[in-house]
Amino acid sequence: MSMLPTISEAEYEVMKIIWSNEPISTNEVVDKLLESSSWTPKTIQTLLSRLVKKGVLDYTKNSRIFVYTSLIKQEDYVEKESKSFLNKFYNGAINSMLVNFIESNKLTNDEIHELKKMLDERLDKGGK
Structure with missing residues (x-):
């Protein structure tokens, strides 16, 4: 990119x-x-x-x-902004961001279940 x-x-x-x-x-x-x-x-x-x-x-x-x-792809721009957000507020650590969202009740139960489903699917594919 x-x-x-x-x-x-x-x-x-x-x-x-x-x-x-x-x-x-x-x-x-x-x-x-x-x-x-x-x-x-x-x-x-x-x-x-x-x-x-x-x-x-x-x-x-x-x-x-x-x-x-x-002239730019939406996915590329969103990826850039996501990384910038993570670096600015969470020193690049996505786990810190997720913990913050979960502990401050910013994620609904449905969103948590969807996130768990995505993570489980990712694990089933072998990581990375």
């Missing part, structure tokens, strides 16, 4: 729309974000421009329509 730029929470919301729908036009991005946010179309266009400048998005221009595609 190469160096990935840092993006803001607002930019990440735009990226989630793009990752789910790419290639996608400016108007389509705006329409989808207007359903879930109170941002103006101008704000959304500004966020798209920032993401292009950061090297996260690319676009092609078809007539007067801009069509966006991502």
Whole structure:
């Protein structure tokens, strides 16, 4: 994974729309974000421009329509942010994070059972 730029929470919301729908036009991005946010179309266009400048998005221009595609994979970005979160708050130790979540009742019983199921499946596959 190469160096990935840092993006803001607002930019990440735009990226989630793009990752789910790419290639996608400016108007389509705006329409989808207007359903879930109170941002103006101008704000959304500004966020798209920032993401292009950061090297996260690319676009092609078809007539007067801009069509966006991502230059980074969602999985790569989420992995980078997860590692950053772990390092920042838990010195890179996932077990410390899990203990914190479990002991502070931030995980429901259903979430704990799902986590146990995932861990059991991982063990059945042989680790790593």
